[in-house]
Amino acid sequence: MHVPTLFASFLMGGFECSSHRRSDGRRLDLLQATGHDAHAKTDYHTLRGFGLRSVRDGLRWHRIETAPGRYDWSSFLPMLHAARDEGMQPIWDLCHYGWPDGIDIWRPEFVDRFARFAAAAAALVRDETDDVPFYCPVNEIAYWSWAGGDMAQFNPGARGRGFELKHQLVRAAIAGIEAVRAVDPRARFVLVDPVIHTAARPDRPRDRREADAFRMAQFQSWDMIRGDLWPGLGGRPELLDIVGVNFYPDNQWYIGGGTIPRGHPQFRPFREMLAEVHERYGRPVLIAETGAEGEERAPWFAYVAEETRAAMAAGAAVEGMCLYPVLEYPGWDNDRHCPVGLLGFPDARGARPENAAMAAELRRQQAIFDGMTSPDPAAVTQWIAGAAE
Numbered sequence: 001m002h003v004p005t006l007f008a009s010f011l012m013g014g015f016e017c018s019s020h021r022r023s024d025g026r027r028l029d030l031l032q033a034t035g036h037d038a039h040a041k042t043d044y045h046t047l048r049g050f051g052l053r054s055v056r057d058g059l060r061w062h063r064i065e066t067a068p069g070r071y072d073w074s075s076f077l078p079m080l081h082a083a084r085d086e087g088m089q090p091i092w093d094l095c096h097y098g099w100p101d102g103i104d105i106w107r108p109e110f111v112d113r114f115a116r117f118a119a120a121a122a123a124l125v126r127d128e129t130d131d132v133p134f135y136c137p138v139n140e141i142a143y144w145s146w147a148g149g150d151m152a153q154f155n156p157g158a159r160g161r162g163f164e165l166k167h168q169l170v171r172a173a174i175a176g177i178e179a180v181r182a183v184d185p186r187a188r189f190v191l192v193d194p195v196i197h198t199a200a201r202p203d204r205p206r207d208r209r210e211a212d213a214f215r216m217a218q219f220q221s222w223d224m225i226r227g228d229l230w231p232g233l234g235g236r237p238e239l240l241d242i243v244g245v246n247f248y249p250d251n252q253w254y255i256g257g258g259t260i261p262r263g264h265p266q267f268r269p270f271r272e273m274l275a276e277v278h279e280r281y282g283r284p285v286l287i288a289e290t291g292a293e294g295e296e297r298a299p300w301f302a303y304v305a306e307e308t309r310a311a312m313a314a315g316a317a318v319e320g321m322c323l324y325p326v327l328e329y330p331g332w333d334n335d336r337h338c339p340v341g342l343l344g345f346p347d348a349r350g351a352r353p354e355n356a357a358m359a360a361e362l363r364r365q366q367a368i369f370d371g372m373t374s375p376d377p378a379a380v381t382q383w384i385a386g387a388a389e
Helices: 040-048 077-085 108-128 141-149 162-183 205-226 270-281 294-313 356-373 377-388
Strands: 011-014 054-058 065-067 089-093 134-136 188-194 197-199 242-247 252-254 285-290 318-323
Touching: 011 356, 040 054, 040 077, 054 077, 054 318, 077 108, 108 162, 141 162, 141 188, 141 205, 162 188, 162 205, 188 205, 188 285, 197 205, 205 270, 242 270, 270 285, 270 294, 285 294, 294 318, 294 356, 318 356
Parallel strands: 011 054, 011 318, 054 089, 089 134, 134 188, 188 242, 197 252, 242 285, 285 318
Antiparallel strands: none
């Protein structure tokens, strides 16, 4: 059985930090919309009360680089200091779908500017904190390439250019990793993308080849970063550090449309998906995002946790599991209230209401996962037996 040691806590909370422009041109800023930027210290303190000592959080590049090479850290320093003061271990997203206006994402300038920004951010984190830093250089390259490069759902608003955008984002991720390592060789990196399963409907067996090809495409970004695919982009094995996988209730679907729901015979067990990623890359795995809406949030979290324990009992090197988003937030497209995660919107003092069912499930799972690193051998043996059931 794999015993995790990489992060301060196995269970984590993730703060939605998207900062992209929608198809109508409106800039989103979810750290501001959820109030996390103003109440980071209170939020971190609350999560520590649940035993969550590691988090995913983010920088807003578009707010920091006010002119080429000119950085205003006032939107980030309070969060960095709050994490330090609360003893929180963050994984900082450097680019979560958004970039400063005036940069053409299709040109080499995008890669160069991002690398310089990443280096500057790493230098600041190095100088302001003592612990080994963790970064996600470019979030969800595969999804961003599809949504922004093929479907025009958000920036850069293109169609039919998804593979080209994927190349550019991979270049940026590689340049960012190398720039950060030059500043702080201790840094660790989580390369985050969704894991999916696609299938042909039983009455359409002719779609099986397309379904399998679509499923295999989920590995392209990681393969590029490792240098297995399109090595001219600069990928190398040592660049693929920690593989971050995102898994939601709609990550499995039929070719041609229709979600495959949990419990359906064609729904692929998550433990198999984790095992496939670990076997393919032989790298530590982080469940970087998982969550559901409404009444499904607690049952879904329980399912993912149970599947994770089963995968770990079979040897998959899973190092953590992040409830994402941990805060309710306004929807990207229409500002609807998205009832997700553990905590709601803040009052004037930063206090947030808890979702009782999610809070109870989180505490239950925290108690179970605590057995993984218990100093009592009997407790570990009991944990292994429970995970294997």
